[in-house]
Amino acid sequence: MLQAADLTLTISQEEYDEQLPGLQTSLHTLGRQIYLKERPTIVVLEGWAAAGKGEVVRRLTQKLDPRGYSVYAVDLPTNEELNFHYQYRFWKQIPEAGRIAIFDGSWYRQLLTGCVELEQENSVCKRMYREINHFERQLTDFGAIISKFWIHVSPDEQLRRLEVRADEPVQNWKHSPEDLPPADQREAYESLVNEFILRTSTLGAPWTLVPGNCQRYTLIHILSTLAGQWSEALEFQPKQKKKKKKKK
Amino acid sequence: MLEKTDLSLKLDKATYKDQMPELADHLLALQRACWVAGLPVLIVFEGWDASGKGTTIQKLASSLDPRGFKLHPIRAPRSHERRRPWMWRFWQKVPPRGEWAIFDRSWYGRVLVERVEGVVPEKEWRQAFRDITEFERTLTDEGYLLFKFFLHISKTEQKQRFDRLARKPKTAWQVTAEDWEHHQHYQDWFVAYEEAFERTDTEWAPWTIIEATDRRYTRFKVFQTLVNTLEQQLGPRIVEEEPSTIDQQEPRGSDGSEKQDLPPFQSSPAGTKLPKQTTANQDLHPAATVPYAPSSSEGAEET
Numbered sequence: 338m339l340q341a342a343d344l345t346l347t348i349s350q351e352e353y354d355e356q357l358p359g360l361q362t363s364l365h366t367l368g369r370q371i372y373l374k375e376r377p378t379i380v381v382l383e384g385w386a387a388a389g390k391g392e393v394v395r396r397l398t399q400k401l402d403p404r405g406y407s408v409y410a411v412d413l414p415t416n417e418e419l420n421f422h423y424q425y426r427f428w429k430q431i432p433e434a435g436r437i438a439i440f441d442g443s444w445y446r447q448l449l450t451g452c453v454e455l456e457q458e459n460s461v462c463k464r465m466y467r468e469i470n471h472f473e474r475q476l477t478d479f480g481a482i483i484s485k486f487w488i489h490v491s492p493d494e495q496l497r498r499l500e501v502r503a504d505e506p507v508q509n510w511k512h513s514p515e516d517l518p519p520a521d522q523r524e525a526y527e528s529l530v531n532e533f534i535l536r537t538s539t540l541g542a543p544w545t546l547v548p549g550n551c552q553r554y555t556l557i558h559i560l561s562t563l564a565g566q567w568s569e570a571l572e573f574q575p576k577q578k579k580k581k582k583k584k585k
Numbered sequence: 586m587l588e589k590t591d592l593s594l595k596l597d598k599a600t601y602k603d604q605m606p607e608l609a610d611h612l613l614a615l616q617r618a619c620w621v622a623g624l625p626v627l628i629v630f631e632g633w634d635a636s637g638k639g640t641t642i643q644k645l646a647s648s649l650d651p652r653g654f655k656l657h658p659i660r661a662p663r664s665h666e667r668r669r670p671w672m673w674r675f676w677q678k679v680p681p682r683g684e685w686a687i688f689d690r691s692w693y694g695r696v697l698v699e700r701v702e703g704v705v706p707e708k709e710w711r712q713a714f715r716d717i718t719e720f721e722r723t724l725t726d727e728g729y730l731l732f733k734f735f736l737h738i739s740k741t742e743q744k745q746r747f748d749r750l751a752r753k754p755k756t757a758w759q760v761t762a763e764d765w766e767h768h769q770h771y772q773d774w775f776v777a778y779e780e781a782f783e784r785t786d787t788e789w790a791p792w793t794i795i796e797a798t799d800r801r802y803t804r805f806k807v808f809q810t811l812v813n814t815l816e817q818q819l820g821p822r823i824v825e826e827e828p829s830t831i832d833q834q835e836p837r838g839s840d841g842s843e844k845q846d847l848p849p850f851q852s853s854p855a856g857t858k859l860p861k862q863t864t865a866n867q868d869l870h871p872a873a874t875v876p877y878a879p880s881s882s883e884g885a886e887e888t
Contacts, residue, residue, distance in 0.1 A: 377669070420623075420681035422727050428676035433668040464726055471719045478712060479670035 338531040339546065342489045347551040359577065360560040361400035366575040367567040368401050368437065374571055375434040377481040380563065381443045384488030385523070387498040388549045389556075390441050393488070396556050397439065397563070407432065411442030423447055424472060431476065444469060445485075448533050449526065466536040477541030482570040485542060486559055487534060488549040492523050586782045586794060587775065592739050595799040605801075608808045609648040615815040616653050616685065622819060623682040625729045628811070629691040632736030633774070634764045635746040636797045641736065642689055644804050654685035659694060671695060671713070672720055679724065692717055696781050701773050714784040721790040730818060731790045734807055735778070736797035740771045 348356075371378050380397070382390045394408055409430050418426050424444065432438035448469070452462040473483055490498070538544040545562050549555045568574055619626060628645075630638045646656060657678045666674040672692065680686040695713040699705045705713075721731055738746070747764065750756040767774060786792045793810050797803045 375668075420683070422679055422724065422729070424723065425676060425679055428673060431669055431673055433665065435668075468719075468723050468726075471716075471723070475670045475672055475716055478716075481670075 338534055339487075339489055339527055342546050342548045344489070344491050344494075344548045344550040346548050346554050348554045348557055350553070353553040353557060356557055357396070357560070360557065360564055361396070363564045363575040363577075364397065364560065364567070365400045365402065367564060367571065367573065368405050370571045370573045371437060371482075371567070372402075372405055372435045375480075376571065377432045377434050377476070377479070378437040378567070379432065379476065379481055379483045380437065380439045381445070381483070381485040382439070382441050382488070382559075383443060383445050383486065384547075384549060385490055385495055387495050387502060388488035388490050389552050390488060392552060393486075393556060393559055394439055394441050397560060401437070405435075406437035406439060408439045408441060411440065411446055424468065427472075432481075434480070444472070445533065445537075449529065452529055452533075462532075466533065469537050470539060473537070473539065473542040477539075482567060483542035484563055484566050485538075485544045486547050486562075487530065487544060488547045488555060488559075490549040494550045495523075586786070586792070587737055587779055590737055590794050590796050592737065592742070592796050592798045594796045594802050596802040596805050598801065601801040601805060605805060605808070608805070608812060611812055612648055612808055612815075613650060615812060615819065616649050618819045619685065619815070620653055620683040624818065625680045625682045626685040626732070626815075627680065627688065627724065627729060628685065628732045628734070629688045629693070630734050630736065631690060631693050631697070632734075632795075632797065633738050633743055634767055635743055635750065635760070636736035636738045637800055637803055638689060638736055640800065641804055641807055642687060645687065645807065648808075649685070653683075654687055655680065656687045656689065659688055659690040659692075661694075672716055675720070679729075682728075692720070693781060693785075696785075697774070697777050701767075701770065701777050714781075717785050718787055718790075721785070721787065725789040730814070732811060732814070733785075733790060733792045734795055734810075735782070735792055736795050736803060738797050740768070742798055743768055743771070 382393055384390055398406060398408065407430075414423070414426065427444050430438060430440075448462070448465055452465070476483060534544045534546065543566075545559075547555055547558050547562075564575070618624075630642060632638045642656065646654070655678070662671070662674060675692045678686055678688070695705065696710050696717070700707075700710045725731055747760050747768065751760045782792050782794075793806075795803050795806050
């Protein structure tokens with residue numbers, strides 16, 4: 338399934354510069370609709386380490402009304418959180434009706450760390466798929482709009498970015514990539530990722546596989562998919578500003 | 586389930602006075618053992634108005650160490666609770682490992698009071714049965730122990746109790762016009778209770794019907810059920826000790842070390858699981874099973 342992602346897709350700087358402001362404005366308008374129609378909205382960003390999730394969050398929220406969203410960056414559970422059921426801390430972060438919650442790392446992280454290490458215990462994984470599907474269904478039954486993105490980068494690109502990042506530690510906000518699959522163990526995790534994307538992609542909460550090698554493409558793809566999903570769920574089409582033709 | 590109960594069951598004062606204190610002490614020791622073992626427990630009380638939920642919970646709470654449990658009285662959802670999925674407010678109350686949570690009324694309100702009074706449309710309370718069984722299964726799969734008690738009294742008994750309460754000014758406030766109205770619709774409530782038990786009495790979270798006509802019998806049976814199941818789950822780890830022992834134990838998790846006998850947090854604590862629910866179990870009521878086929882065809886779901 339991951340192999341289906343076409344990692345060669347790119348977008349030029351000009352196209353990116355042209356499309357980004359329009360998309361961000363659409364998202365702002367849709368954000369207002371979310372508030373007016375009182376729909377809780379969840380955006381889940383998952384992917385390999387150095388896939389660019391942080392940048393996506395930044396661009397996504399740049400033009401959104403800051404009073405209308407919260408961003409949760411998932412860290413390894415603290416000792417206190419370990420005392421509770423693993424779903425407890427996510428239930429606490431569920432947005433109320435009319436707010437947006439963006440998860441930079443989510444309950445899927447639990448699957449990644451849990452299911453590869455406990456390889457023999459497939460029943461644990463099956464249980465988790467069922468529990469996650471049920472968790473998301475409870476949310477969509479209530480009216481939540483859930484969008485999930487897996488940002489897929491090639492192993493070479495991932496290594497290259499990690500090397501660059503090693504020189505600039507400030508890029509890592511709040512969490513280190515330790516809780517994500519390390520670059521050299523990709524294969525073991527890839528089949529797991531394939532499996533859970535298949536198992537937990539439902540009509541109400543679909544996964545979108547995003548080619549992540551070109552950062553500009555990733556951003557445009559995610560923002561436009563999100564705008565599409567939100568406008569479909571809210572039955573609202575934000576007006577597109579007509580581009581002014583440059584006078585020659 | 587309710588029709589088969591024998592509401593004439595009683596416990597005489599002498600036996601109660603003889604056995605109850607020891608039972609209560611034993612329960613306290615088991616509560617401490619839960620703390621040591623990291624076993625979380627949820628106890629749900631449902632029942633008719635005036636069936637004695639309040640007094641039974643009082644007796645239970647006074648026998649336990651208050652640091653080890655939280656009591657959650659559940660009533661109609663408040664406005665901020667209505668702005669989230671209906672189960673959200675119950676997830677907030679799920680206890681951490683080693684602690685108990687006691688619920689005076691619970692998530693069953695969705696399929697009981699909210700159904701009978703027509704507060705939620707039928708589609709939603711029917712969906713709730715599935716939500717409830719999944720919620721309980723999620724917890725028990727993770728090692729939580731769940732007790733569900735229903736205090737059952739007959740319509741005549743309920744009327745007698747209302748009359749007795751209404752007669753004394755000290756207790757008259759407990760009987761409201763709403764209670765009398767519920768009493769008129771006893772049969773509707775009976776139907777709702779029966780369906781709830783039918784659909785949510787599962788292998789991982791069975792209901793215990795308590796014949797609540799005699800208050801001594803009620804309390805005794807509740808304590809007895811708790812003690813029996815806890816002993817079964819905890820086995821030889823029961824600590825029969827002096828109250829000071831708990832302060833001498835190491836604080837849990839302060840140095841990041843694992844608690845005793847607990848594997849990594851994803852799976853259930855060893856030796857403290859209820860009988861494992863296999864995906865191939867077909868004995869459950871159709872509404873109580875998960876809607877995904879137990880075979881490998883789990884995948885994209887049609888909502």
